[in-house]
Amino acid sequence: MATWLLRRMFQAALVILAMTVLVFVGVNVIGNPVDIMISPDATQEVRQRAIEALGFDQPLWRQYLTFLGNAVTGDIGKSYVFNQPALDVILQRLPATLELAVSALLLSILIGLPLGLLAGFRPDHPTSRAIMAGSIFGFSLPSFWVGLMLIMTFSVYLGWLPSIGRGQTVSVLGIEVSFLTLDGLKHLALPALNLALYQISMVLRLTRAGVRETLHQDFIKFARAKGLRPRRIVFVHVLKNILIPIVTVVGLGFGHTVAFSVVTETVFAWPGMGKLIIDAINVLDRPIIVAYLMMIVVLFVVINLLVDLTYTLLDPRIRLETQE
Template sequence: MSGFMIRRLIQALLVLLTMSALVFVAVFAIGDPLALLVDPQADRHDIARVRAGLGLDQPWWVQYARFVGAMAHGDLGRSFVHGEPAIRLVLERMPATLELAVAALLIALLVGVPLGLWVGLQPRSWSARLIDALSLLGFSLPTFWVGMMFIMLFGVWLGWLPTGGRGETTLWLGIPLSIGSLDGWRHLLLPALTLALFKCSLLLRLTASATREALRQDYVRFARARGLHPARIVFVHVFKNILIPIVTVSGLEFGSLIAFAVVTETVFAWPGMGKLLIEAIGQLDRPVVVAYLLVTVTLFVTINLVVDLLYALLDPRVRLRSRP
């Protein structure tokens, strides 16, 4: 186990270093932030002074070397626009993004897994065929379009739910969360449903496929031959075994919910990391863009590690060895 953890930590550091280099070069190439930060009427001496103050007068490899050296001390640079540490800006927005991603994943699990289990157990029923057909909508409809339709229907026409913002928040262990108030829940519901639609369809089809596969296994046939109650067969023998792919895919999809919540946060003006990223890209705020992507990669690596550990706990046949 210790060898496995050490290998994963080394892999995580290599991924972070590689990602930081790729992102830094890409952001360096997209444009000059001084075009947005400096008054167009400023003379070349003022521009040169601002450029030197931001450290942009050096070649990109020198800037990157300085960035890596500062990153080793936990410093990801200061925002060109806000003048604050970039990592602080990203971490301040992280609770909003994590809250939205957790809510979307819970909705996807609570809806997709039971429906997928039903489709897998009753594949020829009319209800299962209808559910399976409707699940295609989750794969087909673009997220931004779904969000706008939700806004039009529930926010504009019916007036049931707010169309943007995070609403009232309450502090839980010093972290502002929307789930502590009714107004916060009303603001959270639409973006969470929008973000959960694709994941719900994915989990539904995964669960249905895994259920059909489990029903063909010998241990299920043996359980039926012993005369066990159908409910016991489903929830003890079938559901316990299909949990492995569900947990694995859910963990990976949770990471993608965090990383790709950008569109949903933009449509609903949700003040998370994704909205901050869009603003930073528009303002060519390089430190914030790099900090966001490094934080996202770190979350991905951490989630993958947790999924690997859960996989080993759910399936005793899996062993985490110190050597590959």
């Protein structure tokens, strides 16, 4: 176990290192921030000073090494716009995005799993057919359009829910959260649902497929031959067997939800990282972009690790030590 964990950590470090190269080079290619930050009629001398101050006069590889050296000490650079360490700016926005993503994740499990079980056990029931047809919309409709439709329906026509911002927040351990106030919950509902819709559909379809497959296994028949109650067969024998693919999808889905909450946050003006990154790209605020991308990479690496660890809890046949 310890060896496995060490090896995984080492692999993770390599992945992160490779990503720093890609991110750094990529960000350098998309445009020169100096063009945006300095007014076009500034003198050559002023321009030159700005370029030197930002280190852009150095060759790319040296810029990269400097960046890497600073990054190891936790310094990813200062945002050009906010004039604060980029990491701090990102971390300030992180709780809002995490709150949104966790809400979406919970929704996808709480809605997707029961509906998937229903559709799996009663495949010919009209409700199941409706669920399956609906799930196609869930993962094929573009998220921005669904977001706009949600606003149209629930904010404009019905006037039930607010359409922008986080609403009233409460500070818990120094972190602002919305879900503890009624106003905050109202603000959270639409963006969370919007973000969860794709995940709900994925979880639902995977659950259904898993149930259909597992039901024909001999061990389910044997469980019935033992005279077990149907509830126990469903929630212990079937569910535990189909959880592995669901954990994978939910785990990686969480990463996606955090990383690509960009659209939802923009539509609902949710003050999270997604909105920050869009703004940063518009003004070529390189340190913010780099810090954001690095954080997402780390997030995915951590999620993958957790998913692998969960496998061993779910399936005794998976032994991490023996993985070569």
